[in-house]
Amino acid sequence: MAAEQKPLPFGYTFMAGAIAGVSEILVMYPLDVVKTRVQLQTGKGPASETYNGMLDCFQKIVRNEGFSRLYRGISAPILMEAPKRATKFAANDKWGKFYRDAFGQVKMNQSLSVLTGASAGATEAFVVVPFELVKIRLQDKASAGKYSGALDVVAKTIRNEGILAMYNGLESTLWRHILWNAGYFGCIFQVREWIPKADTKKGQMINDVVAGSVGGTVGTIVNTPLDVVKSRIQNTIKVRGVVPKYNWAFPAVLTVAKEEGFAALYKGFLPKVLRLGPGGGILLVVYTGVMDFFRKMKDDQEKAKLV
Numbered sequence: 001m002a003a004e005q006k007p008l009p010f011g012y013t014f015m016a017g018a019i020a021g022v023s024e025i026l027v028m029y030p031l032d033v034v035k036t037r038v039q040l041q042t043g044k045g046p047a048s049e050t051y052n053g054m055l056d057c058f059q060k061i062v063r064n065e066g067f068s069r070l071y072r073g074i075s076a077p078i079l080m081e082a083p084k085r086a087t088k089f090a091a092n093d094k095w096g097k098f099y100r101d102a103f104g105q106v107k108m109n110q111s112l113s114v115l116t117g118a119s120a121g122a123t124e125a126f127v128v129v130p131f132e133l134v135k136i137r138l139q140d141k142a143s144a145g146k147y148s149g150a151l152d153v154v155a156k157t158i159r160n161e162g163i164l165a166m167y168n169g170l171e172s173t174l175w176r177h178i179l180w181n182a183g184y185f186g187c188i189f190q191v192r193e194w195i196p197k198a199d200t201k202k203g204q205m206i207n208d209v210v211a212g213s214v215g216g217t218v219g220t221i222v223n224t225p226l227d228v229v230k231s232r233i234q235n236t237i238k239v240r241g242v243v244p245k246y247n248w249a250f251p252a253v254l255t256v257a258k259e260e261g262f263a264a265l266y267k268g269f270l271p272k273v274l275r276l277g278p279g280g281g282i283l284l285v286v287y288t289g290v291m292d293f294f295r296k297m298k299d300d301q302e303k304a305k306l307v
């Protein structure tokens with residue numbers, strides 16, 4: 001991640017990550033709604049409400065519930081994407097420096113970029129859990145009439161289940177983000193090593209789209225089972241004295257595999273990978289572009305000072 005380029009202070013990496021995140025969400029959000037619907041579906045209902053895959057789900061939502069439903073629940077992710085992506089990139093930058101110093105390495109290498117990504121993912125998870133919980137509960141069809149909006153989910157969750165319930169699903173979220181970011185940043189490093197360096201701006205953009213998309217795809221392949229169980233853990237209303245069916249991440253993965261088959265662990269995979277593959281590309285391009293812009297801006301400021 002621009003590790004060998006001139007470093008910029010924390011505020012800049014944070015801002016660049018935020019801009020990248022908002023750009024990505026505006027393009028990709030409807031796929032996320034579809035993904036959650038498919039993941040939460042456990043049995044068969046009436047034919048008009050049963051989704052046979054992503055496209056079918058997409059069409060049925062638009063036909064039965066209206067186009068705007070594809071953007072239902074976006075206020076939480078918009079508010080979340082900025083801090084979340086900002087945390088992802090700023091943490092990756094910071095952990096990268098930390099590990100290079102700790103191991104006395106001047107340059108990034110493959111194993112360090114995986115370790116850096118994993119650490120950035122763990123950092124990110126702490127920021128995203130409450131936002132994710134609100135989003136999952138708004139996206140679930142069963143709860144369409146239950147909550148009037150994001151703040152209502154927060155109020156009802158705290159009132160009925162206690163404030164700690166907002167961190168329901170922390171453990172599975174940690175795993176989901178550790179795996180995704182390790183895959184994402186690890187692949188970006190590797191793909192950038194493999195493909196020829198570009199010497200034009202456009203060439204560099206294409207390289208970033210490719211590296212980011214491969215990273216997003218691989219991250220998604222490794223983390224989807226954890227995402228499925230995370231959706232279910234967070235969608236479960238906590239009842240005092242009852243051990244929830246889905247509780248810890250890896251046992252829940254086994255439960256789903258045993259009861260519904262291995263394929264169930266990849267429920268919602270297609271919309272997710274279509275979102276996070278290209279989404280990973282959009283993120284990296286916007287992030288790199290904004291960082292270049294900031295670098296140039298600072299250079300110009302410094303030059304102006306010298307004159």
Ligand SMILES: *[C@@H]1O[C@H](CO)[C@@H](O)[C@H](O)[C@H]1NC(C)=O
Nearest residue numbers: 103104105108109110111112
């Ligand atoms: C990367 O650097 C670390 C720390 O110096 C080292 O332990 C590791 O083996 C290196 N990995 C690769 C793939 O070169």
